[in-house]
Amino acid sequence: MHIAILYNRDHEQLEDDPGREARADVMRVASALSEALTQDGTQVDLIPVTDSRLEFVDVLARMQPDLVINLCESVAADSRAETIIPCLLDMLGLPYTGASALSLTLALHKDKAKELLKARGVSTPGFARVDRLEDLDAVDLPFPLIVKPAREDASVGITSDSVVHDREGLRRAVDTVLRTFHQPALVEQFIAGREIYVPLLGNSPRRALPLSEIRFGQFFADRPNIVTYAGKWEAGSPEYVNTPSGPCLLTDSALEARLVQTAMDAFAALEGRDYGRVDLRVTPEGVPYVIDINPNCDLHPEAGFAKAARSAGIDYRTLARQLVAIALERHHGHPTARRKGPGAPRLPDSSNRNLLPGRAGVRHRARRSRASAE
Structure with a gap:
């Protein structure tokens, strides 16, 4: 089996990056999974995503691995760009682990995720999205509140000052998010417990x-x-x-x-x-x-x-192998690797198969002078 591990290597791209440590950790995860899976004849290639040139697309198009383990959480040090990775993998027709673009987008847009949870009857704290300081006048939630960046994860942007108890503290915390992260702030009821x-x-x-x-x-x-x-x-x-x-x-x-x-x-x-x-x-x-x-x-x-x-x-090691089997089974309807090449039978569609209809209509981008696949 041939597995490609896709991960972001962008923690040094911004001089002032409030999420640098979280971005650097992904490289350690990629290395650990590679070591766990490089056994029993499995070939594992580590493919970094470094910047917005997206050279990995050409690398994967040539490589045609049996599975991509998607660990990419940001592109060019921007976590909001992680949602494009599953789109590109779908375009290439490659099976991959984890969430679809839709799921990542919903999770990344915290206010939209909470709207969906409320619509489904799943309990979540009351909230408001604030795009400008002027919007705070319309926020009517009981204190204490917690203020977070609305488009980040891994606790990025959360400090002890994120929990506020009055209007003055709320304004300061929201202003910090708007200025530091250049995105909306999520104001949420703080649940003690x-x-x-x-x-x-x-x-x-x-x-x-x-x-x-x-x-x-x-x-x-x-x-x-x-x-x-x-x-x-x-x-x-x-x-x-x-x-x-x-x-x-x-x-x-x-x-x-x-x-x-x-x-x-x-x-x-x-x-x-x-x-x-x-x-x-x-x-x-x-x-x-x-x-x-x-x-x-x-x-x-x-x-x-x-x-x-x-x-x-x-x-x-068993967990890594289970994640591979789970993704392949979801994609193909069974956990065995896809047989490739001329004359290979087409697998029947399963109810949860996440594929574009074939690759014949996909025009690959021009090959770049240097593919970043080390």
């Missing part, structure tokens, strides 16, 4: 891996209990040290079932595929609220998803 993550694996059937929970340490005794960007990416910082994740210990089986069902409903609403994670805040009364949906969540061996898999008896 536990922060619990539900990792999901598979399609039909889909199952929840063991749940995990953030343990907020002493540092947060007089601070909002939230996972900031520093808490997620800046090892050694007080936020990082005081927000370890661990197994979620629930004695109430009905509550656990409610959390899993809420996560399943949210993931299905955004048409998530293969694997992902849904983040919940749970009130002391046991009411879950969806605060984020991660269709292509972090697959680093020490990240939460892989840890949850290990808790379920799935080591990292």
Whole structure:
């Protein structure tokens, strides 16, 4: 089998990049997956996406791998561009892991995702999108509130100052988002309670891996209990040290079932595929609220998803192989590799096959002088 791992290598492109650490982490994930899969005769090629020239399209068109593992979370250090990657892979007719362009777009546009969740009856905190400071006059939500960039993930843009308790603090936090990230701000009701993550694996059937929970340490005794960007990416910082994740210990089986069902409903609403994670805040009364949906969540061996898999008896190499099998089965209707070449039989369409009708009508771009495939 021939697998291509597509990942963004753009963390050094911007001099002032508020998401640099998150972008750099993708390279480590790509390396770990490559090592896990380069066994049993599998050929694995690492293909970086470095800038907006998109040279990887020509590389993949020539390579024709059996599967693309899509780890690309940004293009040219812009996370909003991650949604074009599945479009280009669909254009090439190549099977790939994880979310479609639609799912990534919905998850990236947090306000639209929340509108969809509300329409589906999935509980999520009340919210408002703010495009200009003048729009704040129309925001009518009870304090406390939390302010986030509306088009980022991985806790980018979230600090302890993101939780606000009055109009003055709200204006400052929204102004920071608008000026720093040049995108709308999402103003959301802050839900006090536990922060619990539900990792999901598979399609039909889909199952929840063991749940995990953030343990907020002493540092947060007089601070909002939230996972900031520093808490997620800046090892050694007080936020990082005081927000370890661990197994979620629930004695109430009905509550656990409610959390899993809420996560399943949210993931299905955004048409998530293969694997992902849904983040919940749970009130002391046991009411879950969806605060984020991660269709292509972090697959680093020490990240939460892989840890949850290990808790379920799935080591990292087995997890990598399962992700490959799940994506191939969804694409082809069975997990075996596609047979290529003249005279190869066409596989019957499955109900969830995500393909353009053939490649005959696709005109490949002119070959560039240097393909970035190292």
